[in-house]
Amino acid sequence: MKNVLITGGAGFIGSNFVRHLLNMEENIHAFNLDALTYAGSLENLKDLPFPQHHTFINGSILDQEFLNGLFQKHQIDTIVHFAAESHVDRSILGPGQFVQTNIVGTFTLLEAARKFWLQDNHWDHHQVRFHHISTDEVFGSLAPGQPAWTEETSYAPNSPYAASKASSDHLVRSYGHTYDLPYTITNCSNNYGPYQFPEKLIPLIILNAIEEKPLPVYGDGQQVRDWLHVEDHCSAIHLVLTKGLAGSTFNIGGDNQPANLTIVETICDILDERKPRANGIPHRDLIRFVKDRPGHDRRYDMDAGKIRRELGWQPRHNLTDGLLDTVNWYLTHPEWVLAIRKQLEYQSWLAKNYDTREKTS
Numbered sequence: 001m002k003n004v005l006i007t008g009g010a011g012f013i014g015s016n017f018v019r020h021l022l023n024m025e026e027n028i029h030a031f032n033l034d035a036l037t038y039a040g041s042l043e044n045l046k047d048l049p050f051p052q053h054h055t056f057i058n059g060s061i062l063d064q065e066f067l068n069g070l071f072q073k074h075q076i077d078t079i080v081h082f083a084a085e086s087h088v089d090r091s092i093l094g095p096g097q098f099v100q101t102n103i104v105g106t107f108t109l110l111e112a113a114r115k116f117w118l119q120d121n122h123w124d125h126h127q128v129r130f131h132h133i134s135t136d137e138v139f140g141s142l143a144p145g146q147p148a149w150t151e152e153t154s155y156a157p158n159s160p161y162a163a164s165k166a167s168s169d170h171l172v173r174s175y176g177h178t179y180d181l182p183y184t185i186t187n188c189s190n191n192y193g194p195y196q197f198p199e200k201l202i203p204l205i206i207l208n209a210i211e212e213k214p215l216p217v218y219g220d221g222q223q224v225r226d227w228l229h230v231e232d233h234c235s236a237i238h239l240v241l242t243k244g245l246a247g248s249t250f251n252i253g254g255d256n257q258p259a260n261l262t263i264v265e266t267i268c269d270i271l272d273e274r275k276p277r278a279n280g281i282p283h284r285d286l287i288r289f290v291k292d293r294p295g296h297d298r299r300y301d302m303d304a305g306k307i308r309r310e311l312g313w314q315p316r317h318n319l320t321d322g323l324l325d326t327v328n329w330y331l332t333h334p335e336w337v338l339a340i341r342k343q344l345e346y347q348s349w350l351a352k353n354y355d356t357r358e359k360t361s
Ligand code: NAD
Pocket: 007, 008, 009, 010, 011, 012, 013, 014, 033, 034, 035, 036, 037, 038, 039, 040, 041, 059, 060, 061, 062, 081, 082, 083, 084, 085, 086, 087, 101, 105, 133, 134, 135, 136, 165, 187, 188, 189, 190, 191, 192, 197
């Protein structure tokens, strides 16, 4: 691993991974390719460690010619592919962009890798790696009592987002099977932590609560996600990249499965301690149950036994401390919050998703 192409490295997980990689690897150069959609921001890349080992490139994974030139120019030998449309609610209101970015974009990137590594240069298979970042949502939804998903579980994606990610996973696997392209895939559960765009549950609730806005809980709030701190996801990806066998997939999860309502209430309680409201009323008073997400998956649960056993991965953060740290991060980075929140696109998204979602209590 010398010249690493990180796609989507100006987004939430990608920017955390860029930091992780620069701290862990002395002899690499990170080429960070990002189209800077609403979800990507150079604000996420301020104060990087070892910035001389990082180059930001503004461009799209959908541009085949540009990608071919980039592989050639920078002699890319490793890809860590994060770039995607990543929000389920947006995929429900506008699935077309998910098909483009997540499916066609992954295909375009695979073609660039196949051409440069296998067709033009016949590079040794041990020299190259395509690592694809995927999600637990490809497995669908669990009923109460059903066992956690393993790497052997069949895909059953429910939302357009999940279906587009499942499709991209299948494309990556097929390039391994058909062309012998060395790949690995990780399917991870819900992440939280610094730099997460405030359309996702945890940062949305933190920022709304700070601003005394309603805290929207979809349906009955009893849906369950398997929350993992983003730094633990990054350490897992790094392990798979350096020690995972080509052609293998790994599930990553946090073993933290409180219901959404419990997450929201916990954030409220942390803020009551850290930043009480001027009127003295607890933040929980801002919680509003609103119309449910169509096709809302009920429960996710990942069995991360394989990566623990085979690669010795261990998450470092528990959810209690991780949530406390995350609330503190948003409270102590008002300039980041301001830069993200003032985007017109973000304001219009909030209006589109929430103004029409009537309250149920
Ligand atoms: P994000 O939405 O914060 O970031 C996505 C990044 O991709 C943005 O910087 C955006 O500008 C960039 N991008 C979008 N289209 C692009 C294009 N055509 N070319 C280049 N860059 C483009 O997403 P995230 O939460 O950081 O997720 C990153 C990856 O991890 C995604 O593939 C997602 O499916 C996966 N994932 C996310 C989670 C989670 O909880 N957030 C969990 C498991 C897996």
